[in-house]
C-alpha cells in the first residue's frame with residue numbers, strides 16, 4: 001500500500017512506503033541489519049525463504065559442515081554481552097552450533113517479529129515516481145520500502161547440476177548446500193561424492209565412515225590443511241580474554257578480519273630451512289590466514305607460491321599411503337591460495353581406507369549420469385546415492401536470481417551480463433536506494449565474513465541515518481565512481497595470482513558466467529578506510545536527492561595503483577627527512593642506502609662494467625646483455641636523479657628489467673653530477689657517451705645500425721636533448737628516444753606540479769632543489785636544459801614518452817609529446833595510470849609497474865622494428881586529469 005503525499009514535487013519521492021527498509025535474507029547479515037535498523041528507529045522487514053534464521057547455516061547441514069575461521073572470530077561483535085554469554089565448544093564450530101548461535105542472537109534481540117519466514121522474493125522494481133522499491137514475493141505479495149537491501153549471502157545459490165543425465169538417476173540425490181534437515185544415513189550404501197571443494201572435503205570423511213563403498217569424483221584437487229580442531233586454543237583465548245573490545249577493533253582493522261601479524265618478508269629472501277620452519281608453524285596453526293600468510297608474497301609471486309605449494313604437496317604425500325592416489329590428490333593446476341584452501345579433519349587419510357576410491361575426472365571425465373550410476377570415459381560406477389558437493393553460483397547468483405529492476409526498467413541481471421559492476425560492492429548505478437551486504441567488489445569471501453557483514457551493515461545504517469537527518473530520499477552511485485571502483489578492484493586483483501585459477505572467485509565454476517574477479521582483495525582495513533572516507537567526503541561518488549534538492553559530490557575514491565599507494569604510505573610512515581633538506585653528498589648516501597634494500601631485478605645474460613671516454617676523463621658504464629643469442633639492438637641509457645643523484649646502481653633493477661623485456665643491450669652510462677658539475681657538464685658527458693656507444697656498438701656485441709637513447713627523469717631530459725643534438729649535428733642517427741617520466745621544462749607552474757606537489761615521493765620542492773643545483777635561472781630556458789624550448793623539434797628520432805598520473809612532471813612530459821607530434825615526430829605515449837614519478841620503475845616492488853615497463857620494452861622493439869608488427873601504438877595516452 002503506497003500513498004502519495006500532496007506536497008510532493010511531480011515525479012519525485014514522497015510516497016509513503018510500507019517500511020523504510022525491505023531486507024532480503026535473515027542470515028548473519030539480515031539479522032544484524034534488522035537489529036541496527038530498529039535501534040536507529042527505522043521500520044524494516046526481512047523476507048526469508050527458509051522457515052528459520054541462519055542463511056548459509058540453515059541450508060548447509062551436510063555432515064562435517066563447519067566454519068573455516070575460528071569461531072571466536074566468526075561471531076558478532078556488536079553485542080558485547082555475547083562475548084560472555086555464548087561460549088563456543090570448539091575451535092571451529094559445527095553447523096548446528098552456529099545455527100543455534102544465530103537463533104540465540106535473534107531471540108535475545110527479539111527480531112523474529114521483523115522477519116517473514118517461508119517467503120521467497122522473486123522480483124523487485126524501483127518506483128521512480130514514489131522513490132521506493134516494490135518487492136514481490138512468490139506468493140503474490142508486494143511490500144514497498146524506501147530502501148531495499150539484498151542480504152542474501154555470497155555462497156547461497158547452489159550451482160545448477162550441470163552434468164548430463166543428472167535428472168535420470170534413480171537413487172538418492174543430495175546437494176551439500178540443501179541437505180535434509182533430518183540427516184541422512186549412508187550405512188551400507190554405495191555413495192558417490194562429486195566435488196572436492198570445502199563442502200566435499202568436510203563431508204567425505206564422515207560419509208565414508210558410514211558408507212559401504214565410497215567413490216569420490218575429483219575434477220580439481222584442492223590445497224587443504226588439517227584444521228586441528230578441538231577446544232579453543234589457549235593462546236587464542238588468552239589473546240582475547242579481558243580485552244574483547246580491543247580484540248574486535250583489531251579485527252576490524254586487520255587485513256582479513258582476524259587479528260594477526262602481517263608478514264612483510266618475501267618467501268625467497270630467507271634460507272630453505274627458515275622457510276620450512278615458517279611453513280611448519282603455519283601448518284601447525286590449522287588456520288586459513290596462517291597458511292596463507294607466512295610470507296608476504298605468496299599470492300603475488302609465482303616462485304614464492306611454488307614453495308608453499310610444494311610444501312603442502314609433500315604433506316599430502318605423507319598423509320596418503322598409496323603413492324598414485326597421493327599424486328592425484330596433489331593440486332598442480334592452480335597456484336596455492338588462488339582457490340580457497342580448505343581446512344580438513346582427516347580428509348586425505350580417508351583415502352587410506354579400503355572402501356574409498358578416488359576417480360580423477362581430469363583424465364577420465366564424467367560422460368553422463370545414468371539411472372544407476374556415474375559413467376566416466378573409462379568406467380561405470382554403480383552407486384545408490386550421489387552427493388553433489390559442486391559449489392555455488394558465488395557472489396552474484398543469489399542477487400540475480402531475483403528479478404531486480406532499477407531506473408528506466410533496467411534489469412540488474414542485464415546490467416551485469418559482462419560481470420557485476422558496483423560501487424564499493426554496496427551499491428550499483430541505475431538502482432537507487434539499493435544496497436548489497438558483502439556484494440561483489442567488497443572483501444566479503446576473502447575476509448572473515450562476520451567482520452565484513454558488520455562493516456557493511458554499519459555503513460548502510462549510518463548512510464540511512466545521514467539521509468534521514470538531511471531530508472534526503474534517494475541515493476545512487478555515479479557512473480564515474482562505479483567505473484573508478486571497478487578499475488581499482490581489478491588493479492588489486494591484477495597484481496595477484498588469483499586470476500590464474502579457474503575458481504569461483506573468478507566466476508569460472510559456472511558455465512557461461514563472465515570471468516571476472518568478484519571480491520575486493522585490497523584488505524578489510526584498507527576497504528574500511530575507503531568506505532569511511534567516502535562517507536566523510538560528503539558521500540563521494542553518490543548522487544542524493546530530497547524534496548527540493550539534488551546533491552552530488554562526484555569523484556573516484558581510489559585512483560592510485562594499490563601497490564604504489566602502499567609505497568607512498570610506507571614512505572610517509574617512515575617519516576624520513578626530505579631529500580631537499582640534505583646536502584647533495586648526504587642525499588647521495590641516503591639514496592644509496594635505500595637502493596641497497598631493493599630486490600635486485602631479473603637476471604640478465606651478462607653484465608659488464610667498464611669505462612668510456614667522457615668529456616673530461618673516463619666515466620663508468622654498465623652493460624646489460626640479454627641471455628638470448630645476439631647481436632642485439634643497443635639502447636644507451638641515462639639514469640635518473642635530478643642531475644644531482646643516481647648512478648648505474650640506482651637504476652640497476654630497471655635496466656635489467658628493460659634488457660630482459662626488450663631483448664636489447666642496455667648500456668647505462670654515468671655522467672658528472674651537479675652541483676659540482678652543473679649544466680652543461682652532464683649534457684657534454686651524455687653527448688660523449690652517445691659518440692662512444694655508437695662507435696662501439698658492434699664491438700659491444702650490438703647489432704649494426706643506429707642505437708636508441710633512453711633515460712628516466714633527468715636522464716630522460718638528457719636523452720631528449722641528445723636526440724635534438726644528434727639531429728642538429730647530422731648524426732649519429734638514432735633509432736628512437738625512450739623518455740621515462742622525463743624533465744622537459746624548467747617551468748614548475750603546470751597543474752601537475754600543484755596536484756602532485758607532495759605525497760608521491762618526487763615533490764615539487766625536491767624538483768626545485770634539483771633545478772637549483774643544476775642550472776642558474778638564467779640558463780634554465782636553454783633548450784639543452786629544457787628541451788621543450790627547442791626552437792625546432794621536427795626531424796628528431798621517434799619518441800616513446802612515459803608519463804605518470806601522480807607525477808609533478810606529468811604535464812611537461814605530455815607537453816613534450818604534444819610538441820613532438822605537432823612537429824611531425826612519431827610519438828608513442830605510455831600512460832602510467834595510478835603511478836607516481838618513480839613507482840612504475842620499482843622492479844619487483846611495485847608489481848603494477850610491470851605493465852608499464854612491458855609497454856616501454858615494446859616501444860624499444862618498435863624503434864628497432866624487432867617487436868610485434870603493427871605495435872606502433874602500444875598504449876592509450878593519459879590526459880592531464882587521467883583516471
Ligand code: NA7
Nearest residue numbers: 155195196197198199200219220340389390391392504509
Ligand atoms: P567449491 O569450492 O566451488 O567446490 C565445488 C567442487 O565441485 C569443486 O571441486 C569443483 O571442481 C567440483 N565440481 C563443480 N562442478 C563439477 C562438475 N560438473 N563435475 C565435476 N566436479 C565439479 O564449493 P564448496 O561448496 O565446496 O565450497 C564453497 C565455499 O564454501 C568454500 O570455499 C568455503 O568458503 C565455504 P572444480 O574446482 O570446479 O574443477
